[in-house]
Ligand SMILES: Nc1nc2c(ncn2[C@@H]2O[C@H](COP(=O)(O)OP(=O)(O)O)[C@@H](O)[C@H]2O)c(=O)[nH]1
């Protein structure tokens with residue numbers, strides 16, 4: 001079979017892109033220092049449209065809310081649907097609408113951080129726009145990265161989108177109760193991830209039934225209470 005491959009340097013705007021990525025990394029570093037200064041643990045949540053990112057943040061906030069003050073940056077092209085859902089779990093939420101952009105960037109997150117009561121927060125979840133490609137290139141300044149995939153995305157989604165997994169600390173394979181119906185083997189997805197990076201911690205979840213949430217908390221190292229002064 002013939003395959004046409006992109007070669008390094010072939011893109012028309014490669015210099016522009018390098019500049020943009022460098023600038024993003026600088027601002028991500030500023031965001032990181034701001035979070036560190038306030039003792040806030042930042043966790044980026046990435047994954048496809050509909051994989052369960054918002055449900056994950058709702059569950060995590062619900063479980064951790066007693067022992068940590070939770071803030072959330074909810075990224076989407078438009079609408080405040082996710083932000084409203086998460087707010088009901090008691091988190092301080094700010095919505096970031098990217099318009100046409102397929103990912104959040106460090107500058108947008110920096111603007112969002114200015115609107116949150118960082119001095120009161122222990123944890124900050126940032127829900128990126130649903131996409132497996134663009135967010136991988138734009139660090140936002142968080143200390144940890146959580147990727148949520150789901151069996152309904154089919155058996156080849158990991159091997160087809162390796163970059164999103166390269167910097168991931170924890171990956172949740174969600175909707176596992178649908179695995180048999182989808183003819184997807186979660187163990188095979190797990191093995192595909194181990195080939196990309198054997199250090200990734202993989203947790204199988206069925207977030208609709210709140211299953212696996214405690215294991216995700218453990219894998220993220222958030223099992224002990226964090227509330228300031230608690
Ligand atoms: N069957 C099933 N549905 C789920 C599960 N987790 C989330 N969903 C549903 O999948 C849809 C998309 O979830 P959402 O969290 O909004 O995904 P996001 O686009 O990644 O933020 C919603 O209708 C959720 O109720 C799960 O474990 N099993």
Ligand SMILES: [Mg+2]
Pocket residue numbers: 053054055082127
């Ligand atoms: Mg969402």
